[in-house]
Amino acid sequence: MASPRPTSDHPAEAVTDRARRPGGRSAAVRRRVLDAALAQLVQHGYDSLSIDVVAERSGVHRTTVYRRWRDVGGLLADVLNEASVDAWRPPDTGSLEGDLVAANHEVYAALTTDPVTVALIGASFRSDQAAEALRAFWVDRYDRCADITRRAVERGEIPAGTDSRQLLVAATAPLYHELLLLRAASDADLPERVARSVATAARAGAYAHR
Amino acid sequence: MASPRPTSDHPAEAVTDRARRPGGRSAAVRRRVLDAALAQLVQHGYDSLSIDVVAERSGVHRTTVYRRWRDVGGLLADVLNEASVDAWRPPDTGSLEGDLVAANHEVYAALTTDPVTVALIGASFRSDQAAEALRAFWVDRYDRCADITRRAVERGEIPAGTDSRQLLVAATAPLYHELLLLRAASDADLPERVARSVATAARAGAYAHR
Incomplete structure (x- = not known):
């Protein structure tokens, strides 16, 4: 059972694929914002999270963050959604x-x-x-x-x-x-x-x- | 397994016993304060808890609450300590x-x-x-x-x-x-x-x- 941790170490190939697709820039923005939200949560706790703090920390414009994620709940939900999109399979050891x-x-x-x-x-x-x-x-x-x-x-x-x-x-x-x-x-x-x-x-x- | 709920419905006899003992008044103050802390937590959430709010709600002087419980953590710890002092025994059904x-x-x-x-x-x-x-x-x-x-x-x-x-x-x-x-x-x-x-x-x- 993997943890709900978004893997920041995506294989380079996958990242490149994404960057090439239309929406690559949008994906990069999302990654920066979600990384910033998670780092803020881990380092300073839930009470420190806000759209403004995450915008500042990610270097993404406040209006963009607000429009896409709305509030702290929206940010955390998207962090978890992103963590779900991975290739994790359960261990297969033979017993x-x-x-x-x-x-x-x-x-x-x-x-x-x-x-x-x-x-x-x-x-x-x-x-x-x-x-x-x-x-x-x-x-x-x-x-x-x-x-x-x-x-x-x-x-x-x-x-x-x-x-x-x-x-x-x-x-x-x-x-x-x-x-x-x-x-x-x-x-x-x-x-x-x-x-x-x-x-x-x-x-x-x-x-x-x- | 009983819940960590302080029983507000102590048998009347036990309450009377306590009231008669030296410290009966202190026990009554404690009960009022802990009841107020718990009611505040349940109705308005953790963020609403403070020594001031609990003092106001319990009708006990702020200085008394502060001196005895110090902060919100102290109040909640005492709520749980009180819940532990009960006669709960596990069910005995025969199997x-x-x-x-x-x-x-x-x-x-x-x-x-x-x-x-x-x-x-x-x-x-x-x-x-x-x-x-x-x-x-x-x-x-x-x-x-x-x-x-x-x-x-x-x-x-x-x-x-x-x-x-x-x-x-x-x-x-x-x-x-x-x-x-x-x-x-x-x-x-x-x-x-x-x-x-x-x-x-x-x-x-x-x-x-x-």
């Missing part, structure tokens, strides 16, 4: 447990070492638009992760009829819960321990429809 | 699955129908003091819930060596994740579905130390 361990390591890293992820989640408690965009981001990620469940069923590891969303929420929710809500001390074994539990549970049919 | 279903119904109700719980969780993203107090509240609740695991082990339902905290976080985290972070549509089957999955997983040894 359910391996896939869940790998996915959980991504979540864990996002929650413990990436200030962007936590800042965007925090912002979702302040802005309904950001909350809705974050929800859409996660729905898309859980949908992509359905491959993990499908492959495990095909390998005969878990029962047919296993509910993918239930399995994946079970695998990831304890990480968000421990790290964001319970603010547990960081615990390098957590991603693997939870992944192993959920793989055991899935093999026992815990997420199969009855 | 692991029954206990988890009952506990999850409490969490679900707190997250879907009680604005206090969600407001306090939101505030924990704004105030480190509130976050620390919420963490302590939950640690205490999960500790109390260890009875659920102990009884299930004693009944022979699940393996000795089952980790209670892992089991209980697995049982509750998906509710917080779906309702607070993923903002899923409310789903009356969620508490029971997750509880049943976790009971199945626990019986299969998913939370037993290896």
Whole structure:
């Protein structure tokens, strides 16, 4: 599960492609504005965000920023929309447990070492638009992760009829819960321990429809 | 799992006891101030909270509020401390699955129908003091819930060596994740579905130390 972090390190080729297309300039403006909004959020917090500050920081005219994004909610929603347009696929390690361990390591890293992820989640408690965009981001990620469940069923590891969303929420929710809500001390074994539990549970049919 | 809601409906007897003790007046002042802080948070949001507003709303002198609670973080931390001092015990239904279903119904109700719980969780993203107090509240609740695991082990339902905290976080985290972070549509089957999955997983040894 990748974090909702817009990748600033797009492959050069993709950037060039975009720049060549009509709308390339518009895409470049968008990138500057969204980068500025995210940097401002991470460095100075939600309360510091405004159209004026982001315009100033990005060097894009205030009127342009206002017309396109309207307000802070619009900016954050677009940051998350942009983060959704990537080629991320879930890990494919050859076993359910391996896939869940790998996915959980991504979540864990996002929650413990990436200030962007936590800042965007925090912002979702302040802005309904950001909350809705974050929800859409996660729905898309859980949908992509359905491959993990499908492959495990095909390998005969878990029962047919296993509910993918239930399995994946079970695998990831304890990480968000421990790290964001319970603010547990960081615990390098957590991603693997939870992944192993959920793989055991899935093999026992815990997420199969009855 | 009860919500972190201070019970305003203390049994009359307990209130009288307190009023009789030395410090009864102080306890009454505290109650007025904390009730005012919580009502302000729920009705007008975190940004509206201040020592002045809470003093005005509670009818307690500003200097008293400032001296005792210092700032908004101090007020929210004390709201949560007060919520921790109750006689809540986990449900005891005679089976692991029954206990988890009952506990999850409490969490679900707190997250879907009680604005206090969600407001306090939101505030924990704004105030480190509130976050620390919420963490302590939950640690205490999960500790109390260890009875659920102990009884299930004693009944022979699940393996000795089952980790209670892992089991209980697995049982509750998906509710917080779906309702607070993923903002899923409310789903009356969620508490029971997750509880049943976790009971199945626990019986299969998913939370037993290896």
